[in-house]
Amino acid sequence: MTPSDVKATLSFSDGSPSMELPIYKGTIGPEVIDIRKLYGQTGKFTYDPGFLSTASCNSAITYIDGDKGELLYRGYPIEQLAVNCDFLETCHLLLYGELPNSDQKSDFVNRVTHHTMVNEQMHFFLRGFRRDAHPMAVMTGLVGALSAFYHDSTDINNAEHRDIAAIRLIAKMPTLVAMAYKYSVGQPFIYPKNDLSYAGNFMRMMFATPCEDFTVSPVIERALDRIFILHADHEQNASTSTVRLCGSSGTNPFAAIAAGVACLWGPAHGGANEAALNMLEDIQKMGGVEKIGEFIAQVKDKSSNVKLMGFGHRVYKNYDPRAKLMRETCHEVLSELGLHNDPLFKLAMALEKIALEDDYFVARKLYPNVDFYSGIVQRAIGIPTSLFTANFALARTVGWIAQLNEMIADPEYKIGRPRQLFSGAAPRMVKPIGER
Ligand code: SDX
Numbered sequence: 166m167t168p169s170d171v172k173a174t175l176s177f178s179d180g181s182p183s184m185e186l187p188i189y190k191g192t193i194g195p196e197v198i199d200i201r202k203l204y205g206q207t208g209k210f211t212y213d214p215g216f217l218s219t220a221s222c223n224s225a226i227t228y229i230d231g232d233k234g235e236l237l238y239r240g241y242p243i244e245q246l247a248v249n250c251d252f253l254e255t256c257h258l259l260l261y262g263e264l265p266n267s268d269q270k271s272d273f274v275n276r277v278t279h280h281t282m283v284n285e286q287m288h289f290f291l292r293g294f295r296r297d298a299h300p301m302a303v304m305t306g307l308v309g310a311l312s313a314f315y316h317d318s319t320d321i322n323n324a325e326h327r328d329i330a331a332i333r334l335i336a337k338m339p340t341l342v343a344m345a346y347k348y349s350v351g352q353p354f355i356y357p358k359n360d361l362s363y364a365g366n367f368m369r370m371m372f373a374t375p376c377e378d379f380t381v382s383p384v385i386e387r388a389l390d391r392i393f394i395l396h397a398d399h400e401q402n403a404s405t406s407t408v409r410l411c412g413s414s415g416t417n418p419f420a421a422i423a424a425g426v427a428c429l430w431g432p433a434h435g436g437a438n439e440a441a442l443n444m445l446e447d448i449q450k451m452g453g454v455e456k457i458g459e460f461i462a463q464v465k466d467k468s469s470n471v472k473l474m475g476f477g478h479r480v481y482k483n484y485d486p487r488a489k490l491m492r493e494t495c496h497e498v499l500s501e502l503g504l505h506n507d508p509l510f511k512l513a514m515a516l517e518k519i520a521l522e523d524d525y526f527v528a529r530k531l532y533p534n535v536d537f538y539s540g541i542v543q544r545a546i547g548i549p550t551s552l553f554t555a556n557f558a559l560a561r562t563v564g565w566i567a568q569l570n571e572m573i574a575d576p577e578y579k580i581g582r583p584r585q586l587f588s589g590a591a592p593r594m595v596k597p598i599g600e601r
Contacts, residue, residue, distance in 0.1 A: 166191055166223050173198045181207070194228060195220075210584045217479070221406060223575070226259060226567055227398045234483035234532075238398060239263070247490050252393040252560070253277060253363055256335055259398055259567040260328075274363075280336035281357035281366065284314050287341070291348045300555040301430040303345040308558075309423035311337065319417045321573050330418040331566040338559040339363065343370035346552055364390040367559075372547065384501040385546050388494045392542065395487040395535060396557050398564025400480070404428040404435065408565040409572050410581040418569060425565045426558045432474070435536075435561070438553040441475030442540030445509050445516070453508065454515045465525045473520060475537030482530035491538040498542050510541050 169188040176183035184206055190196045197220045200211055213219045228237040236243040239258050246255055250264065257265040257273045265273055290310050294303050312319075315333065320326045344354050347370075355370045365386045373379035381389075399405070407428040412421035429435035448460050463471045478485060492514075499505050517533055520526045543553050572578050 166197075169196055175203075175207075191223075192228075194230065204584075210586070212586055216406075221401055221581075222409065222572065224401070224568065224571060225262070226571060227400045227564070229400050229480050231478070231480035231482050234481055234486050236399070236486050243395065243486050244490065247391050247394050250394070251362075252390045252397070255394045255397055256563040259563050260331055260570070276332050277336045277363070278357075278359050280333050281340050281359075283311075283337050283340050283344075286314070287344070288354065291344060294348065296349055296351060298349070300342070300345045300349065300552050301426065301436075301558070303348070304341065304555050304558055305423055305427045305430070307341045307345070308334075308338075308426050309420055312417045312419035312423075315419065316417050319419070321412070321415065321418060324574070327418065327570045327573060331563075331570060334418065334422055334562050334566055338562045339367035340370060342552065342555045342559050343367060345555060346371055346549070349549075349551075362386060362390070364393065368546075382501060385498060388498045388501075388542065389546065391490070391494055392539060392556070393560040395490055396539075396560035398561070398567065401568075402434070403431070404561065405565055405568050408569050412569040412572060413578065413581040415580075418566060421569055422562060422565050425561070429558050429561065430554055435554045435557040437474050437534070437536035438540045438543075438557060439550050441536050442509075442544060442550050442553065444474045445512055445541070448516070449508060449512055453512055457512075457516050457519050460516075461519060461523060461525075465523075473516075473526070473531070475540075476520060476526065476533055477529070477531040478534045481532060481534065484532045485534040487535040488533040488537055491535060491542065492533075495538045495542045495545075498545050502545055504545055507541070507545065509544070513538060513541055 166189040169190050171188050173186040173188055174183055175186060184203070186203070187199045188196050189199060204210055211219075226239060228240075229235065238246060238255065239262055241258065241264070246258075250258075253274050254264055254270060256277075257263075257269065287307065287310065290307055291303065294306070311333070315330065319330050321330075340357055347354050353375055355373045355375075357366050357370060361369060365381050368381040368386065368389065369379050371379075372381075401409075404425040408421050408425040411424040412418065432440045448456055451460070460471075461473075463469045464473050495510060496505070499507050499510055504510075517537070520531070526532075539557075540550065540553050543556060544550065548556065
């Protein structure tokens, strides 16, 4: 980061000594005011619940311009990566900073492919869950449980250990998500096959059975691979910040990623794709397109606590570029499957159109986000709604581990330990119980 010529001066109306704060600029995007010395010099904290104005770290991985609706992975626009690359090339880019050449790609694919199996003992973890357990509850358990198998061989301060943990996590997530699905439907687990692509392997582990193999159509395989690219990383979102904070204690990567899985589950975050599809199905049951006005009225009535799931974003105050690409993918997949008249897709597009013309949403700069269309396309390829967020976690694992490794490799990193504004009871004496 480059010091700016401009400094920030903090002065106090009570005549307390003012303070000069350095400003730093990155490659692109907002500059930062360095407040690291603030408490030491003023005895005051900054206050920013929800971190609306706080940069928690210095990162070179992903850049978002919320006003323009731009998303770059290591400088490459998401629109170019989604069309010209596949998910494993994107994983290489996020992890190592560059797109692989053909030799590097075949080496990386080979390494990931040969780590797709999980220890047979993992089957017993699943047996402990009810068959109807939510897949994200299962995934939080399974990913954390991976540390029981590799904890002793993962010294996070060892770059080689960090790299093998990244490969293991990227490789094993599809296997674990498919196992969670198979367990929920009472079918036997399907082992990965090394001659399949990353997305093709996942689809086969999901839908093949010992009685009948499964080959995925190239259009669906490519669509799923693109969905993984769109979800791979997204700057310092809630789950990535969770992974960074969890990892900053020095815990192993599997435990830190399990924390990210748990955070992603929330409906305000990765759980929104499941909630968005359920919302569309509810509107459909209410009567479909004719009932959109009634639903929008509910959303605008704050007392209803109804939100338009898949809309709005802390950073994007313009159209989420991933939502545009997801809508195109939706169209491709539905056409491939002969479902171009899918009522939910038509309903989603009608809802989007009406919302984008409504002052309530325009005034609040609420646009569709990545979760608005992803449920429709996943449902069309046969993925159950309850598994949508687990798929989001599958794809986001590379972003989480890249961000974690970037933090651990930063010589300046320390354990994260925010402070607070205390508004509780002032010091008081304990009275004997008879006097309370
Ligand atoms: C993801 O951070 C990331 O990068 C996340 C993510 C990633 O890739 O990691 O992009 C993935 O999580 C996408 C977001 C998925 N969530 C949803 O679709 C759930 C619905 N969206 C909202 O919950 C909300 O928009 C958030 C949580 C996404 C953002 O919330 P903010 O930034 O805290 O904004 P806010 O809640 O303060 O909303 C501002 C205003 C409020 O109205 P006023 O109080 O100003 O009158 O907009 C309203 C909100 O009530 N509002 C909505 C709304 N989202 C915001 N009203 C109706 N429906 C919505 N979806």
